[in-house]
Amino acid sequence: MDSEKPDVLIVGAGFAGMYAVHRFRELGLSIKVLEAGSDVGGTWFWNRYPGARCDVPSLEYSFGFSAELEQEWHWPEVFSAQPEILNYANHIADKFDLRRDIQFNTRVSRVEYLDEENLWSLTSEAGEVFKAKFCIMATGCLSVPNKPDIPGDEDFAGLKLHTGLWPKESIDLAGKRVGIIGTGSSAVQAIPELAKAAGHLTVFQRTPVYTVPANRKAMRDAVESEFKENYRLIRERQWNNRGGVSNFRPNRSVPSKSKRGMGGGRRGDAGLIKSISPEQRQAMIDQRGLEVILNFTDVYTDPGANEIANDLFRSTVREMIDDAEVAEKLLPQDYGLGCKRQVLDRDYYSTFNRDNVTLVDLKQTPIERITPNGLTTEDTEYDLDVLIYATGFDAMTGALLKLNITGRDGRQLTDKWEFGPVAYLGLQMEGFPNLFTVTGPGSPSVLCNMLVAIEQHVNWIGDCIKYLDGKGLNSIEPLPESEQRWVQQVNKVADGTMFTAPSCNSWYLGANIEGKPRIFMPYVGGFPQYRVHCEAETDEGYPGFSVV
Ligand code: FAD
Ligand code: NAP
Numbered sequence: 001m002d003s004e005k006p007d008v009l010i011v012g013a014g015f016a017g018m019y020a021v022h023r024f025r026e027l028g029l030s031i032k033v034l035e036a037g038s039d040v041g042g043t044w045f046w047n048r049y050p051g052a053r054c055d056v057p058s059l060e061y062s063f064g065f066s067a068e069l070e071q072e073w074h075w076p077e078v079f080s081a082q083p084e085i086l087n088y089a090n091h092i093a094d095k096f097d098l099r100r101d102i103q104f105n106t107r108v109s110r111v112e113y114l115d116e117e118n119l120w121s122l123t124s125e126a127g128e129v130f131k132a133k134f135c136i137m138a139t140g141c142l143s144v145p146n147k148p149d150i151p152g153d154e155d156f157a158g159l160k161l162h163t164g165l166w167p168k169e170s171i172d173l174a175g176k177r178v179g180i181i182g183t184g185s186s187a188v189q190a191i192p193e194l195a196k197a198a199g200h201l202t203v204f205q206r207t208p209v210y211t212v213p214a215n216r217k218a219m220r221d222a223v224e225s226e227f228k229e230n231y232r233l234i235r236e237r238q239w240n241n242r243g244g245v246s247n248f249r250p251n252r253s254v255p256s257k258s259k260r261g262m263g264g265g266r267r268g269d270a271g272l273i274k275s276i277s278p279e280q281r282q283a284m285i286d287q288r289g290l291e292v293i294l295n296f297t298d299v300y301t302d303p304g305a306n307e308i309a310n311d312l313f314r315s316t317v318r319e320m321i322d323d324a325e326v327a328e329k330l331l332p333q334d335y336g337l338g339c340k341r342q343v344l345d346r347d348y349y350s351t352f353n354r355d356n357v358t359l360v361d362l363k364q365t366p367i368e369r370i371t372p373n374g375l376t377t378e379d380t381e382y383d384l385d386v387l388i389y390a391t392g393f394d395a396m397t398g399a400l401l402k403l404n405i406t407g408r409d410g411r412q413l414t415d416k417w418e419f420g421p422v423a424y425l426g427l428q429m430e431g432f433p434n435l436f437t438v439t440g441p442g443s444p445s446v447l448c449n450m451l452v453a454i455e456q457h458v459n460w461i462g463d464c465i466k467y468l469d470g471k472g473l474n475s476i477e478p479l480p481e482s483e484q485r486w487v488q489q490v491n492k493v494a495d496g497t498m499f500t501a502p503s504c505n506s507w508y509l510g511a512n513i514e515g516k517p518r519i520f521m522p523y524v525g526g527f528p529q530y531r532v533h534c535e536a537e538t539d540e541g542y543p544g545f546s547v548v
Helices: 015-026 067-072 082-095 185-197 221-229 231-239 278-288 290-295 303-320 324-330 450-470 480-494 527-539
Strands: 008-011 031-034 108-114 119-124 129-132 134-137 159-162 177-181 200-205 211-213 343-345 357-361 367-370 374-377 381-383 386-389 435-437 476-478 545-547
Touching: 008 015, 008 119, 008 129, 015 031, 015 082, 015 450, 031 129, 067 231, 119 134, 177 185, 177 374, 177 381, 185 200, 185 343, 211 290, 221 231, 231 450, 231 527, 278 290, 278 303, 290 303, 303 324, 324 357, 450 527, 476 480
Parallel strands: 008 031, 008 134, 134 435, 159 386, 177 200, 177 386, 200 357, 211 343
Antiparallel strands: 108 119, 119 129, 367 374, 374 381, 476 545
């Protein structure tokens, strides 16, 4: 073991990089992790905005690799807030002594394959160079904040923030005039909290969101105990559920029939929305809440059923908003439920009934520019002390493309992905030997409980490296035909879903970033189906790869 030249270099110390350290150590490999932040946690280190929280139950959004960890950790709420998830990450780092292999405050800016030496060379922004035979990109799917180029941004005299780069220090908003741009998941979580803390909050909305109330329960001891007693069963079910969640219900261990498994608020299959009368639909909403409309399976495949659900959603929201004009602005009209990642909220709509909240519809009056005093739309000037960008991320490919990766024979990843990401199983790219991506494009990743997806990927990569080492092999990369076949498969399973409807413009499709190719990036065929492909490669000696 050469401490100067480890077996494996890993970029990123979010949950993916953290688990990789632990797993690879178990396999006897030496590791070095390079992380831009000053500590572990990734998403949960950077996204400290008020209201940030998980939309997968925390007992499920947790690692399964250590029974001891499962048993000793206590989640105070069913869906944990960011500070608790970051505490969990820190606990893991302490418990498994991970930090000794992580170099913090180190942003990698160049990655190059040295053909002669069969080594990867990574250069940090500070000019430090690191080399290893294997390189793992644990750089995250949602780790590059998107900040739109709005004229005048640099002139703003107040405090500018981005939800995905929120400072550690607490920010006193009392009496302040706060503006927030965006109404996606981050904004929907932040807006109710900001409205409570600020003097006045102005919400600049371009596209209204479909959001349903989140479960806001404190953890009950009995629920936690039953989960902990059944964790082996729960993990098995997660691995056999298309969204990586077990749907385990305490005192009701029969798994729900949820088809999607993820997307927040879904509580199993409610049948077909088209097969019941308008009165029955309304009765279900009255009894079970608005979120029940997410549970009809035809909503995601049949445009007619989707429109019924969209209408029901709109009529329910109209009833929640005092001002009819504000209500109309809040209603999504030009895309359907199921196109974007489902958003969950706590008091989102009721926040717009507060006296200190103003909604600005940017479709009616677009932003003209940011000024030293605030923000100007086509018809109004808004004076602001604080301006918050809740404008999302350059998702899935952003962090990888920023790394300036050069592969075999000088090939650039930016060229290879000019028309969208091309990768085999979201794990490796042809032309980039011994370089692996954790939850890369073409894998279930963001359509799955990410901790489950991360464990599966890290295990697969670890097994692959041990296989190569065990056989004295130099390198592995996908065959071009495997990669092409897989990209076609990823597109095929996404076709015909609401995710790829012509009216849909989501970050899954890269549509939130100007100039980004419109390609559906995650694998929507389900986690178990995906695993079959990965396991076949491992079991059959990697037939889809070129192993040298
Ligand atoms: P990340 O946590 O993004 O970590 C990547 C790390 O790589 C970062 O620390 C980053 O600094 C580092 N890095 C990137 N590029 C470089 C570089 N060039 N040099 C050095 N370091 C670099 N998923 C769910 O399953 N359920 C949820 O409820 C959920 N909620 C979310 C809420 C928010 C606000 C966000 C933004 C995401 C959420 N996600 C959720 C997705 C979340 O990203 C994953 O669950 C998970 O935390 C990803 O872990 P990761 O290690 O793969 O990536
Ligand atoms: P997002 O969903 O991409 O939302 C970004 C918002 O900013 C959208 O409303 C978008 O409007 C708006 N926007 C972008 N550019 C703009 C511009 N130039 N002018 C005006 N508005 C602009 O990003 P996000 O809310 O950060 O969420 C990203 C993902 O992170 C989520 O989908 C989810 O996977 C994850 N997340 C999860 C949770 C959770 O509940 N666990 C919470 C936060 C984030 P348009 O739609 O018009 O582009």
